[in-house]
Amino acid sequence: MSLEQQLIERLQTLAPSHLEVINESAGHGGYFPGKESHFKVIIVSDEFNGLRLVQRHQKVYALASDLMNPGQIHALAIHAYLPSEWQGQ
Template sequence: MKLEQQLLGHLSKLEPIHLELINESSSHGGYYPGKESHFKVIIVSDVFKGIRAVKRHQLVYTHVQHLLMAGGGSIHALALHTYSLEEWDGHVPTSPECAHAPKVQ
């Protein structure tokens, strides 16, 4: 099963109202077609209500740690944007440029 589907499956345990997973691997060095190493997650869930950002991220990590390189998996980077329903304004944050991204000529 692709990492993207595995991530979505584990993140769905947080009962998201909105869940968006963007594979940003092509924007980073060493990219090849099909690579799954860098992801951006936008997740809106009532479980985040009243919880600070660090605790939200820790909660997400409990569900996906085994997919991250530090946990023995293949995901190098996971950008988390976590919101309660009251905080969500529909905006998807932009990602910074990678210094080692393949240069388009």
Template sequence: MTTHHALMAALQGLSPSHLTLDNESHMHAGYYDGKESHFKLVIVSDNFADKRLAARHQAVYAAVSPYLMANGGSIHALAIHAYTPSEWQTIHHAPNSPNCAGQNKH
């Protein structure tokens, strides 16, 4: 199972109504085909209602903890954009990711 699929499965525990997970590894130095080290997550869930941003991120980190590099996994970076359904209705998209300072120049 790829890291992407494992993350998607792990995040189902947060009961998302919308979930996108983009592998952005190609935007970072040291990229090679198939690398899964940098991800951008957009997750919308009723579970985030009445939770501050830090608590939302903590819930996501708890769900994906085994896949983070700090815990022996392969994920070096996870950009988290966590919204309630009502917040998502007003924005419909997450911000673009910044370029990595060490990004490959192809």
């Protein structure tokens, strides 16, 4: 299973109403076809209710932590929203 698929599967545990996982590896040095090192995550979930932005990020990082070993995910840009914040985006 690809790193992207593993990341999506883990983020699904937050029951997102919207989820995008975008492989941005091609825009970074050392890229080769199939490389999975840089991702952008856009996630909208009620699970973030009552959490500050840093706590939302920590929640996402906790799900991806073992995928961020050397040679795997190098960078993870996180955009985490509540459904009410996502409306109008």
